[in-house]
Amino acid sequence: MTITQLKYVLAIAEHKNFTKAAEHCFVTQPTLSTQIQKLEEELDIVIFDRGKKPIELTEVGRKIVYQARNIVNEADRIQDIVDQQKGFIGGEFRLGIIPTIMPTLLPMFLKTFIKRYPKVKLKIEELTTEDILARLSEGHLDAAIAATPLESDNIKERVLYYEPFVAYVPDSHRLKDSKRIEPSDLNIDDMLLLEDGHCFRDSVINLCKALKEQVDENFQIESGSIETLIKLSNEGLGMTLLPYLHTLDINDQLKSNLKHFTEPSPAREVSIIYHKSELKMQIIEALHDVISGIIRGAIAFQNVEIISPRAK
Structure with missing residues (x-):
């Protein structure tokens, strides 16, 4: 049994196709098939049910894939140990970022990070929280924000910053004359929300649900982007809540529509998260240091109340 064979097993389990798995591993399909056959013969079991389309894992195959992922991760840790011993910070690093953080945070730190760590090859994807958790668990991401x-249980979290919610209230709204607002002022019935799948949407719902036991979830409008919510709000269709960093790019004319909460402000906790196996920690530490250092100058809020990003 070899590490290479186990990597082939993981590739087939992911792609459910021998040809695609071979392309992913940069080998020919016959080479990959031969190695899988040798492994199955050595173990005297069948890992994949080749009669199914797409290919499926057998019952014992699922257990082998689980263990193979642990073994491959531990083998990768050896290279990590060597890199840390040499003080090397480089190589490919796969980073996921959720959609409501990516457009504001990425421009703030990316140029600085690339300049400071030119040997790191960042591969960045915009992904939902659920996709991030799945990819971290499967070893397809090194970390995420x-x-x-x-x-x-499988994920470790390191806080980067706390980002308050800010209300965007158009002139036509009932709260337009309020200098500061309370969470109790919010009414889910006139709240414009991001569409399902965004954790910021769940945070807003959780904030409103903390105020009353039953909430009618027949929302008037849902959208895929914060920018669209602002435009819809300007049309008099309701108010919305924004993450603080999004408010920094709003033009001066629209900034008069922003209303801050009384303290403690409802806020979200933003962290860099990674698998408990702690691979490539030197790059994770570098990202944490760069981002937290830059963000200190943009967010000075301390007295906040964290609202859960998970649907309840």
């Missing part, structure tokens, strides 16, 4: 806490 997301709203926390996520309460996942």
Whole structure:
């Protein structure tokens, strides 16, 4: 049994196709098939049910894949140990970022990070929280930036910053004359929300649900982007809540529509998250240091109340 064979097993389990798995591993399909056959013969079991389309794992195959992932991760840790011993910070690093964080945070730190760590090849994807957790668990991401806490046994979290919610209230809204607002002022019935799948949407719902036991979830409008919510709000269709960093790019004319909460402000906790196996920690530490250092100058809020990003 070899590490290479186990990597082939993981590739087939992911792609459910020998040809695609071979392309992913940069080998020919006959080479990959031969190695899988040798492994199955050595173990005297069948890992994949080749009669199914797409290919499926057998019952014992699922257990082998689980263990193979642990073994491959531990083997990768050896290279990590060597890199840390040499003080090397480089190589490919796969980073996921949720959609409500990516457009504001990425421009703030990316240029600085690339300049400081030119040997790191960042591969960045915009992903939902659920996709991030799945990919971290499967070893397809090295780390991610997301709203926390996520309460996942396989994931570790390191807080980067706390980002308050800010209300965007158009002139036609009942709260337009309020200088500061209370969470109790919110009414879910006139709240414009991001569409399902966004954890910021769940945070807003959780904030409103904390105010009353029953909430009618027949929302008037849902959208895929914060920018669209602002435009819809300007049309008099309701108010919305924004993450603080999004308010920094709003033009001066629209900034008069922003209303801050009384303290403690409802806020989201933003963290860098990674698998408990702690691979590539030197790059994770570097990302944490760069981002937290830059963000200190943009967010000075301390007295906040964290709202859960998970649907309840």
